[in-house]
Amino acid sequence: MTVQFTTKHRLILWLYAGFTLMISACAWIPSGDKPAEFLKTPPLKPALSPPGHDKPLATARHWPHERWWQEFGSSELNGLMTIALKENVGLRVAAARLRHAQALARVEGARLLPFLDAQAGFEKGRLSGNGFNVVLRGENYTSAFINPLSLRYQFDFWGKNRAALEAAMGEANAEKAEQAEVLLQLTSAIARSYIKGLALRQQLDLTHSMIELRRELLVLEETRLQLGLDPVDQVKQANIELEHVNKREAGVRNQLALHQNLLAQLSGNGSASKQNPLTGSVINADNIQMPAQLPLELLSCRPDLASALYRAEAAAQRVKVAKASFLPTIDLTAFAGVNALRLTNGASSLANLLFSGSSFSYGIAPGLRLPLFEGGRLRGELSAQRAEYDGAVELYNDTLLQAVQEVADSLSRWRETGSILEAQGRLLSAQNENLGLAQDRFHSGLDDRRALLTRQYAVLDQEYALKALAADQLLAIVDLIEALGGGYVNDLQVSQQKSEPKLFSWLPW
Numbered sequence: 001m002t003v004q005f006t007t008k009h010r011l012i013l014w015l016y017a018g019f020t021l022m023i024s025a026c027a028w029i030p031s032g033d034k035p036a037e038f039l040k041t042p043p044l045k046p047a048l049s050p051p052g053h054d055k056p057l058a059t060a061r062h063w064p065h066e067r068w069w070q071e072f073g074s075s076e077l078n079g080l081m082t083i084a085l086k087e088n089v090g091l092r093v094a095a096a097r098l099r100h101a102q103a104l105a106r107v108e109g110a111r112l113l114p115f116l117d118a119q120a121g122f123e124k125g126r127l128s129g130n131g132f133n134v135v136l137r138g139e140n141y142t143s144a145f146i147n148p149l150s151l152r153y154q155f156d157f158w159g160k161n162r163a164a165l166e167a168a169m170g171e172a173n174a175e176k177a178e179q180a181e182v183l184l185q186l187t188s189a190i191a192r193s194y195i196k197g198l199a200l201r202q203q204l205d206l207t208h209s210m211i212e213l214r215r216e217l218l219v220l221e222e223t224r225l226q227l228g229l230d231p232v233d234q235v236k237q238a239n240i241e242l243e244h245v246n247k248r249e250a251g252v253r254n255q256l257a258l259h260q261n262l263l264a265q266l267s268g269n270g271s272a273s274k275q276n277p278l279t280g281s282v283i284n285a286d287n288i289q290m291p292a293q294l295p296l297e298l299l300s301c302r303p304d305l306a307s308a309l310y311r312a313e314a315a316a317q318r319v320k321v322a323k324a325s326f327l328p329t330i331d332l333t334a335f336a337g338v339n340a341l342r343l344t345n346g347a348s349s350l351a352n353l354l355f356s357g358s359s360f361s362y363g364i365a366p367g368l369r370l371p372l373f374e375g376g377r378l379r380g381e382l383s384a385q386r387a388e389y390d391g392a393v394e395l396y397n398d399t400l401l402q403a404v405q406e407v408a409d410s411l412s413r414w415r416e417t418g419s420i421l422e423a424q425g426r427l428l429s430a431q432n433e434n435l436g437l438a439q440d441r442f443h444s445g446l447d448d449r450r451a452l453l454t455r456q457y458a459v460l461d462q463e464y465a466l467k468a469l470a471a472d473q474l475l476a477i478v479d480l481i482e483a484l485g486g487g488y489v490n491d492l493q494v495s496q497q498k499s500e501p502k503l504f505s506w507l508p509w
Contacts, residue, residue: 029326030379036390038312039397066487069191072283072474077194080267081187087268088186094179101175105168111161114153119335120146139343144354145361147337154331160324163317170314177307177490184303184486190266191478197259197278199471200252206464207249213457214242220450288477299403301485308399312392319389322382328370336362403483410479417473424469428462435459 065071069081085091122144129138156162218238224230260278299305338359371378438455441447 029323030382032383032386035386036393036397038393039400064481064484064487066489068481068487069187071288072191074194074283076279077191077283080190080194080263084186084190084267085183088266089268090182090186091179094175094182098172098175098179101168101172105165105172108161108165108168111154112156112165114151117150118148119150119337120144136343141341141343143339143341145337145339146354147335147339149337150333150335152331152333154329157330158324158327160321160327163320163324167314167317167321170310170317173490174307174310174314177303177310177488180303180488181307184482184488186266187486188478188482190263192475193259193262193266194278195283195471195474195478197256197263198283199467200256200259201278202467203464204249204252204256206460206467207245207252210245210457210460210464211242211249213453213460214238214245217450217453217457218242220453283474299400299407299484300490301488302399302403302483303485303488303490305396305399305403305485306488306490308392308396312389312396315385315389315392319382319385322378322385325378325381326371328368331367331369332365333367334362334364336360406483407480410476410483413476414473414480417469417476421466421469421473424462424466428459428466431455431459431462 069077122142124140124142126140127133127136127138131137154161218235221230221235221238225232225235256278338354339361340354340356340359435452435455435458438447438452442449442452
């Protein structure tokens with residue numbers, strides 16, 4: 001018995017075979033290992049709960065503010081920040097990277113839309129003398145076409161183009177977060193350098209007074225030596241102590257110059273430090289209150305943490321793009337216009353013929369492409385994207401742990417420097433009381449001027465140490481502000497009950 005296949009039967013068989021290949025294509029996607037998981041935020045209560053506070057003084061849900069440096073109340077620091085925000089080169093580089101990422105996102109977004117263009121062409125040629133068309137062998141011809149409407153569109157049935165757009169938008173958001181990170185690092189560095197420089201300038205003034213005291217003590221010892229009241233050893237010791245203070249003054253002056261140069265470099269304006277040679281008023285840390293509570297949501301305000309999460313999200317979308325590459329690609333092309341062809345002896349009438357109604361033409365061409373064998377390229381790309389996703393998740397986990405540590409460390413430093421500063425203040429008060437007693441004895445004639453100058457020097461020495469400790473407390477505040485993101489705000493939402501990001505459920509590893 002002979003079975004005869006008609007054209008209709010053959011078409012049905014081809015369509016069935018094509019549909020079978022499309023369905024079976026999903027089975028070619030290799031399964032991967034278990035993906036990396038986001039780390040849960042470690043408990044911060046021991047680090048974020050100040051001892052001795054049963055009730056919170058204030059809940060810092062929006063701390064610090066975006067212009068956090070203004071809370072220090074220093075017009076000179078505000079001026080340096082204003083210059084830096086306009087002139088710093090690093091901010092310009094970060095802004096250029098952000099514009100580049102946003103442009104790439106627009107490119108990926110264009111793939112979701114149909115491409116429309118117009119086409120026109122003119123050709124003059126000669127047909128082969130040995131061609132298939134016996135009648136037109138060796139004939140010269142002239143042809144032209146005008147297609148005012150030409151369409152190309154790729155159907156995104158599997159979400160490949162949408163995933164590519166989401167990945168590009170994730171990269172753009174990551175660049176935006178990294179720009180905020182550059183800004184945070186810049187402003188934090190300026191604040192640290194200014195605080196340290198201001199303390200050095202105040203210490204430099206104290207060293208000048210200390211030098212004057214040591215010089216006066218040296219003159220007194222030399223006078224007593226000439227009168228035969230003291231041996232030469234006292235003069236030599238006074239001279240040694242004077243040189244110690246001169247050495248301290250030189251070191252402070254050198255450190256002050258370094259911080260002035262650093263401020264000029266950070267601000268991007270070399271004249272900034274010359275116009276503002278750290279002559280501002282003393283910054284009082286009492287104006288900034290330590291937060292009694294720091295909710296876990298504040299960690300999502302760190303730009304580096306947000307950037308890491310955006311990178312992981314973009315990597316997850318690229319996994320989807322790599323998976324969709326295993327599936328069929330269906331596109332559509334269409335055109336409408338006029339075209340005409342004339343042999344050489346009729347070329348003069350080509351223009352009239354081209355715009356006649358009979359020259360109208362159109363075409364619609366759907367297409368399908370199914371990858372069957374590409375030498376392992378698709379599997380390699382999918383494996384690479386999965387590995388990139390795992391790396392992005394682990395980078396987020398590492399950044400999260402580092403963020404928790406930095407917040408806890410900066411809070412501890414703030415508390416400890418506050419306690420040390422209070423102890424130093426009590427010590428300075430005790431030295432001032434001793435100085436008052438020495439003044440009374442000097443005026444009563446019980447002590448000579450050397451004892452009074454020695455007590456004055458001790459007070460200046462304690463004031464010198466107090467300036468450094470006050471700067472350390474301010475630096476700890478800046479560290480905490482930087483650890484909490486410096487007022488950066490993003491669209492990421494972190495739940496109090498579950499602070500880790502959701503895993504991308506569509507990733508079938």
